[in-house]
Amino acid sequence: MTAPRAIVIMGVAGSGKTTVGELLARELGWHFADADSFHPPENVSKMSAGTPLSDSDRAPWLAAIRSHLDDHIARDEGAVVTCSALKQSYRDVLLCNNPHTALVYLQGTRDQLWERISSRQNHFMKPSMLDSQLAALEEPADALTLNIAPAPVELVASIRRGLSL
Secondary structure, three states, X not given: OOOOOEEEEEOOOOOOHHHHHHHHHHHHOOEEEEHXXXXXXXXXXXXXXXXXXXXXXXXXXXXXXXXXXXXHXXXXXXXXXXXXXXXXXXXXXXXXXXXXXXXXXXXXOHHHHHHHHHOOOOOOOOHHHHHHHHHHOOOOOOOEEEEOOOOHHHHHHHHHHHOOO
């Protein structure tokens, strides 16, 4: 396996994507971006109101993330992006069968996830939306899958080992 130049860290809300992604990017000296920063204002408004996004809401968001990954790969710069990427069709857009892009899935139980997101403050993703995310989740078959129980530093070490980084 060739080491990737871009990594997408996926999982539902509360799985630790941002914490793990930032730490991984810092250790590798790569650029970090949270998919939330690619949402148009209309999407943020919907989510802030507790309204799940439709696939048509997500299309330009996913395309912007893919473009970001492509730009970094083209410049031979490493990039870590966190994204819920709940459905295979979303991951197909993000990964595009690109051998330079790897997928990491942070997997947790509903109880683990609920506890984490219930303690968040000032985040547009409301705890009540967890069940809709879990219902929409299509677990990936083609990802490095890690349970979220270990500390972030341990998860990063597992990602580095698993992806030969």
